[in-house]
Ligand SMILES: Cc1cc2nc3c(=O)[nH]c(=O)nc-3n(C[C@H](O)[C@H](O)[C@H](O)COP(=O)(O)OP(=O)(O)OC[C@H]3O[C@@H](n4cnc5c(N)ncnc54)[C@H](O)[C@@H]3O)c2cc1C
C-alpha cells in the first residue's frame with residue numbers, strides 16, 4: 001500500500017523517525033511551489049537557500065535508499081500548490097494514505113488540512129520531532145495564560161535538568177545573567193569570520209527567475225554563505241562554540257558598523273529548517289561550559305535564547321493564533337517608510353541594519369528589535385506591514401517565530417502579552433550599544449531642530465501618544481517622570497518636531 005509522506009522546506013530533519021530506515025511503501029514528496037514563494041515577497045537568498053537545502057536533503061534521502069518524488073519550481077508537471085500537486089501525485093502512485101508532519105505555520109497547516117480533505121485519503125499527522133515542547137500542550141497552556149518568559153524558562157530548565165546543581169539550584173547561583181550581558185563592543189576581541197563559505201547557486205537562481213518568482217535583496221552567489229546541509233550546519237555550530245560563544249553573552253546587545261554578526265551564531269536558518277535540533281545546539285554550549293571553555297554568563301545567555309525564547313515564542317504563536325495575526329493594540333496604521341526596502345536613509349544605524357539585511361538576509365536580534373523594530377514602533381507603523389517586511393527579509397523568517405517577535409516583542413501590538421513594556425528607545429540607547437552615531441548626519445544629543453536624531457522626538461511623542469495604554473505601567477514610570485521634568489517649551493518643541501518627522505518619514 002503506497003503512502004505519500006510530505007516533507008516541507010522547513011522540515012529538513014534527517015533524524016525524524018520516518019528516515020530511520022527506508023520504507024518501501026512510502027514515497028517522500030517534496031515540492032517547490034509558488035503558493036509558498038509568493039505568500040509574501042521573500043529575500044532572494046531565502047528562496048535560494050531553502051530550495052538548495054531541500055534539494056540537498058532529497059539527494060541525501062535518495063542515497064540512503066528512500067523513494068523521493070521532488071518537484072522543482074520550473075517542472076512542467078508542477079501545479080505550484082500543495083493541494084493540486086498532492087492530487088496528481090496520489091493518482092500517479094495510486095496512494096492509499098497521506099502522512100505529513102505538523103506544519104509550524106498556521107497558514108500552511110490550514111492549507112494542508114484543506115488539501116488532505118480534498119484528497120479524501122486517510123491522513124496521519126505526526127510530530128515534526130524538532131522542538132523541546134510538544135505543540136498541543138504548549139498551545140493549550142498559552143491559550144489559557146501567557147506566562148512571563150522567566151517563569152517559562154526556569155520551568156524548562158528544571159524539567160530538563162539544564163544548568164542545575166545537585167540540589168536543583170541554578171548553576172552559578174542565579175537563573176539569569178542578563179546584567180553581565182550588556183556591554184558595548186570596544187573592537188576587541190576581534191569578531192570571528194562569517195561561519196560559512198559561499199556556494200555558487202547561479203543556475204538555481206536562473207530557474208527561480210525563469211519561474212517568475214518576485215524577490216527582494218541581493219541574490220549574489222558570493223554572499224550566499226548559509227548552511228545548505230546538516231554537515232555544514234554542524235560545522236557552523238562547532239565554529240560558533242569555539243570562536244564566538246565565549247564572548248556571546250557579554251556582547252549580546254552590542255551593535256557594530258563593521259561587524260554584522262559580532263558574536264552571534266547565525267544558526268537560526270539551520271534551526272528553523274530543522275537541519276539542527278535545538279537540543280543539540282544547547283548541548284554543544286553545555287559541553288563547552290562543562291569543559292571550562294566558556295563562563296556561566298555566556299552559557300546561560302545562549303541557552304536562554306534557545307530553550308527560553310524560541311520555545312516561548314512558539315507557545316505564544318500556537319496558543320494565540322489566529323487572533324494574534326490581527327491584533328493592533330496601539331492602533332498603528334502608518335505605512336513603513338520607503339527606505340525599509342532600499343536602506344537609503346540618512347540615519348546611520350538604520351542604514352547599516354537595513355543595508356546589511358538586504359545584503360545578507362540577516363540582522364542580529366538587537367538590530368531587529370532596537371533599530372528597525374524600535375523605529376517602526378515609535379513611528380506607529382502598521383503591524384501588518386511590519387510583519388510582512390520581517391517575514392520577507394530574513395532568511396530565518398517563518399511566521400511562527402517572526403510574528404510574536406514582531407507584533408509582540410517589537411511593536412507591543414499584543415498589548416503586553418510578550419513584553420512587559422514596549423522596547424522603545426531613543427538615541428541614547430543606540431549610542432550606548434553601538435558605534436553608529438559617529439557616522440551619522442544626525443545629532444544623538446538633540447531632541448529637535450533639523451540635525452536632531454529622529455529617534456529622540458519620536459520616542460517622546462510615542463510616550464505622549466500612548467499615555468492611556470502605558471501611563472499606568474510601573475516599568476514606564478521613569479520615562480514619564482523624565483518627560484515631565486523637561487520644561488514646557490522643550491516639550492512643545494519636541495512634539496512639534498515629531499509631527500514634522502511623521503509627515504516626512506520617507507525623507508529621513
Ligand atoms: C522584530 C523581530 C523579528 C524576528 N524575526 C525572527 C524570525 O523570523 N526568525 C527567527 O528565527 N528569529 C526571529 N527573531 C528573533 C532573533 O532576532 C533571531 O532568532 C536571531 O537574531 C537569529 O540570529 P542568530 O541565529 O545569530 O541568533 P543568536 O543571537 O545566535 O541566538 C541563538 C538562537 O536563539 C534563538 N533565538 C534568539 N532570540 C530569539 C527570539 N526572540 N525568538 C526566537 N528565537 C530566538 C534563535 O534560534 C537563534 O538562532 C526576531 C526578532 C525580532 C525582534
Ligand code: SF4
Pocket residue numbers: 346347348349350426427430431436437438440441442443444453454455
Ligand atoms: S544619531 Fe540617531 S539616527 Fe543617527 S545613528 Fe545615532 S541613533 Fe541612529
